[in-house]
Amino acid sequence: METVDQLKGLGPKSRYILAKIGIDTAEQLRAADAFDVYARLHQVMPNVSLNMLYALIGAQEELPWQQIKNERKTEILLRLDDMGLAPKRK
Numbered sequence: 001m002e003t004v005d006q007l008k009g010l011g012p013k014s015r016y017i018l019a020k021i022g023i024d025t026a027e028q029l030r031a032a033d034a035f036d037v038y039a040r041l042h043q044v045m046p047n048v049s050l051n052m053l054y055a056l057i058g059a060q061e062e063l064p065w066q067q068i069k070n071e072r073k074t075e076i077l078l079r080l081d082d083m084g085l086a087p088k089r090k
Contacts, residue, residue, distance in 0.1 A: 002026035007059035014055065020044050030060055035079060042085055050087055053080075 005015040007026050015024075021040045023029050029037065034056040041048045051065060053076065058065040068076075080086040 004029050004059070008062050009055045009058045009065045014052070017041060017045065017048070017052070026059075029056070034060055035083065038080075039083060039085060050076075050080075 002025060003015060004018050004023060004026055005011050007029065010018075018024070018029065018037070018041075021037070021044060023032065023037065034053060037056055038048070038053040041052065051069070054065040054068045057063075057072075057076075058068045061068070077086055
């Protein structure tokens with residue numbers, strides 16, 4: 001069974017973090033909505049980085065997280081805003 005750290009852009013730290021919310025396999029992550037996963041992570045780790053969301057989407061779509069960030073940042077931030085999870089401006 002493929003673990004999450006075998007997916008593109010995710011490593012051992014991501015595996016550890018995702019295990020905190022019960023996601024242990026690549027199949028579980030692929031079946032989940034990346035925004036819902038990020039929201040669940042945010043509940044247990046309020047300081048979880050926005051890069052983690054980019055990495056989750058990238059892993060699901062087999063794309064580098066940097067590409068997700070560069071091409072879809074506005075779309076992602078708007079959805080997070082709708083969810084009440086948009087990062088606070090400094």
